[in-house]
Amino acid sequence: MKHVKTLNTHTMNNSLKKGGCGECQTSCQSACKTSCTVGNQTCEQKK
Amino acid sequence: MIHQYQNNGYNIVMDVVSGAVHVVDQVCYDVIAGICKSDEADGFEACKGLQEGPGITAETLKEPETFQKLAAELNGRYSEEEIGEALRDVIELTEAGQLFTEDTYECLIDEVKKRKTVVKALCLHIAHDCNLACRYCFAEEGEYHGRRALMSYEVGKKALDFLIASSGGRHNLEVDFFGGEPLMNWQVVKDLVAYGREQEKIHDKHFRFTLTTNGVLLNDEVQAFVNREMDNVVLSLDGRREVNDRMRPFRNGAGSYDLIVPKFQRLADSRGQERYYVRGTFTRENLDFAEDILHFADLGFKQMSIEPVVGDEDDPYAIRVSDLPAIMEEYDKLAKVMIEREKEGKGFNFFHFMIDLDGGPCVAKRLSGCGSGTEYLAVTPWGDLYPCHQFVGQEEFLMGNVDEGIVRPEIADDFRSCNVYSKEKCRDCFAKFYCSGGCMANAYHFHGTIHDTYEIGCEMQRKRVECAIMIKAALAE
Ligand code: SF4
Ligand code: SF4
Numbered sequence: 001m002k003h004v005k006t007l008n009t010h011t012m013n014n015s016l017k018k019g020g021c022g023e024c025q026t027s028c029q030s031a032c033k034t035s036c037t038v039g040n041q042t043c044e045q046k047k
Numbered sequence: 048m049i050h051q052y053q054n055n056g057y058n059i060v061m062d063v064v065s066g067a068v069h070v071v072d073q074v075c076y077d078v079i080a081g082i083c084k085s086d087e088a089d090g091f092e093a094c095k096g097l098q099e100g101p102g103i104t105a106e107t108l109k110e111p112e113t114f115q116k117l118a119a120e121l122n123g124r125y126s127e128e129e130i131g132e133a134l135r136d137v138i139e140l141t142e143a144g145q146l147f148t149e150d151t152y153e154c155l156i157d158e159v160k161k162r163k164t165v166v167k168a169l170c171l172h173i174a175h176d177c178n179l180a181c182r183y184c185f186a187e188e189g190e191y192h193g194r195r196a197l198m199s200y201e202v203g204k205k206a207l208d209f210l211i212a213s214s215g216g217r218h219n220l221e222v223d224f225f226g227g228e229p230l231m232n233w234q235v236v237k238d239l240v241a242y243g244r245e246q247e248k249i250h251d252k253h254f255r256f257t258l259t260t261n262g263v264l265l266n267d268e269v270q271a272f273v274n275r276e277m278d279n280v281v282l283s284l285d286g287r288r289e290v291n292d293r294m295r296p297f298r299n300g301a302g303s304y305d306l307i308v309p310k311f312q313r314l315a316d317s318r319g320q321e322r323y324y325v326r327g328t329f330t331r332e333n334l335d336f337a338e339d340i341l342h343f344a345d346l347g348f349k350q351m352s353i354e355p356v357v358g359d360e361d362d363p364y365a366i367r368v369s370d371l372p373a374i375m376e377e378y379d380k381l382a383k384v385m386i387e388r389e390k391e392g393k394g395f396n397f398f399h400f401m402i403d404l405d406g407g408p409c410v411a412k413r414l415s416g417c418g419s420g421t422e423y424l425a426v427t428p429w430g431d432l433y434p435c436h437q438f439v440g441q442e443e444f445l446m447g448n449v450d451e452g453i454v455r456p457e458i459a460d461d462f463r464s465c466n467v468y469s470k471e472k473c474r475d476c477f478a479k480f481y482c483s484g485g486c487m488a489n490a491y492h493f494h495g496t497i498h499d500t501y502e503i504g505c506e507m508q509r510k511r512v513e514c515a516i517m518i519k520a521a522l523a524e
Binding site: 002003004005007009010011012022024025 | 066067070071072075132133136140165167405407410417480516520
């Protein structure tokens with residue numbers, strides 16, 4: 001594609017099939033304690 | 048749902064629903080803007096109505112009308128050939144499910160609401176007492192609107208028992224030793240870790256312990272223990288000496304920076320610069336907080352987080368709407384410096400710019416948010432349970448205690464029902480799958496309900512997502 005460079009190939013909807021396994025961290029725990037950010041968390045399944 | 052923006056010379060297009068992110072050239076950027084729904088001021092008049100009905104699909108894009116409208120709108124800026132070519136790329140992406148992806152998650156919401164949750168994390172308020180007197184402390188010098196108190200070993204043990212019993216099939220359990228200042232009750236922390244290690248074998252669980260500390264009582268013994276037992280350690284520091292000492296003084300008014308910084312540096316090094324965060328707060332008294340983050344980097348730290356203070360509007364240090372333009376600029380500035388440093392091999396992690404585009408959590412997690420009140424609870428020194436550390440001391444949120452467990456499940460139900468589709472503002476927000484609906488404690492603080500959002504926080508959150516993605520674009524070059 002001449003006009004576009006795509007940054008990620010893996011898209012989110014794929015994760016729907018797996019459903020949530022629930023092993024991931026709770027969001028507020030890790031670094032902040034005053035805000036919620038989940039976009040940066042890792043999925044335990046991929047470890 | 049599409050979000051497009053320009054930052055640092057990059058034209059970025061986010062396909063919010065699939066999570067795909069594209070860097071495009073100007074013609075393509077303008078073509079997408081033209082196609083996009085025109086409720087944004089810069090959408091093209093001729094394309095209004097395109098998204099009515101079933102929405103934009105590869106089929107609607109292929110209709111000759113689409114091209115004609117675009118050609119008319121962009122006439123004079125690009126040749127028809129360029130427009131046609133860009134449109135073909137757009138169609139290709141759409142067919143691949145990476146652009147104009149239809150939002151099909153909403154139907155999952157009932158499942159999300161009804162989902163069975165288990166408790167997987169506890170925040171133990173090991174000490175409601177502190178040896179600093181930080182001006183913005185939501186815990187009011189560690190006392191949480193109540194009395195000073197230390198958690199006893201007995202209460203702590205019951206809390207861990209409660210967690211194990213309430214965690215169902217979940218293997219990894221998180222426990223944060225929080226305060227006040229937990230090192231003021233250090234022996235109990237150590238005893239509870241020992242108890243946890245013993246119990247995890249019996250129940251086939253694994254505890255991940257975290258310590259949040261202001262560093263005043265940090266010494267070699269604490270460091271060795273923390274490195275052996277704690278998965279993560281959060282070190283509170285606000286940045287430059289004058290900034291830190293203004294907000295984080297001892298009770299007698301003296302600054303804390305000189306005592307604490309060398310200890311934190313040593314601890315971070317002893318952990319190989321991993322599994323820790325230096326964590327600060329910025330206020331309207333240091334809106335140039337990028338300097339504080341760079342100060343951390345210059346001190347040798349690699350993992351850091353600095354967050355906006357949350358305070359009442361009449362607090363002199365609270366962030367106001369009028370501060371937002373300066374804050375946005377500051378995030379932009381920080382993002383640019385981080386790219387430079389990364390390229391020079393001197394990169395560092397800023398928690399709020401970390402984003403995992405290729406992996407990251409599953410949709411279920413992204414829809415449901417921080418977990419407070421359901422998966423995550425806070426325990427007071429005397430064993431009361433609250434939805435999270437920020438609700439502690441607000442009696443209307445008292446959920447139960449470590450002896451009886453949850454006695455007001457309706458509170459958990461209310462928290463469980465909260466998600467990005469239950470809040471009007473989140474539903475239409477491009478950051479929803481990175482933010483997951485924001486902090487319920489903030490929403491409650493500003494609007495008296497957890498089913499809302501804290502707008503100033505949202506503005507900053509969206510900016511951080513934009514910066515984080517721009518950094519990815521720059522580093523992908
Ligand atoms: S930034 Fe605000 S509106 Fe957007 S998802 Fe987060 S809380 Fe909701
Ligand atoms: S409500 Fe806010 S402070 Fe509490 S756990 Fe959630 S994000 Fe963190």
